[in-house]
Amino acid sequence: MNPMTENVRSEALFASDVQRSELPTPELIRAAVVAAVDRLGADGCAERMAQEFGEHPDCALGRMKWARHAVRLAFAG
Incomplete structure (x- = not known):
């Protein structure tokens, strides 16, 4: 099994529902990354990120x- 790269983890956190305003703990961030990859897959996280950059580049x-x-x-x- 290949470990997740930093890019995949970042895309997964981006695609998650976690908000920086929540001041998430490292444990919450790790859990959110795993949950997003489990739910969407690595490609799905990248697709969601790309969609947000297309629709809301200023926020993304x-x-x-x-x-x-x-x-x-x-x-x-």
């Missing part, structure tokens, strides 16, 4: 920056 960029940062912290070590 900030969300992806947050998702990448949050994933790095939650999966560090």
Whole structure:
């Protein structure tokens, strides 16, 4: 089994319902990533992210920056 890459994790967090305003813990972020991949698959997470960038590019960029940062912290070590 291949471990999820940082990109897949970031796309999964982006596609999840978790909001940065919730100040999610690393545990919540890890759970949200796994749940999103289980529900949508890696390709489905990427598709949802692409759709948001197409429909709301002004908001999507900030969300992806947050998702990448949050994933790095939650999966560090």
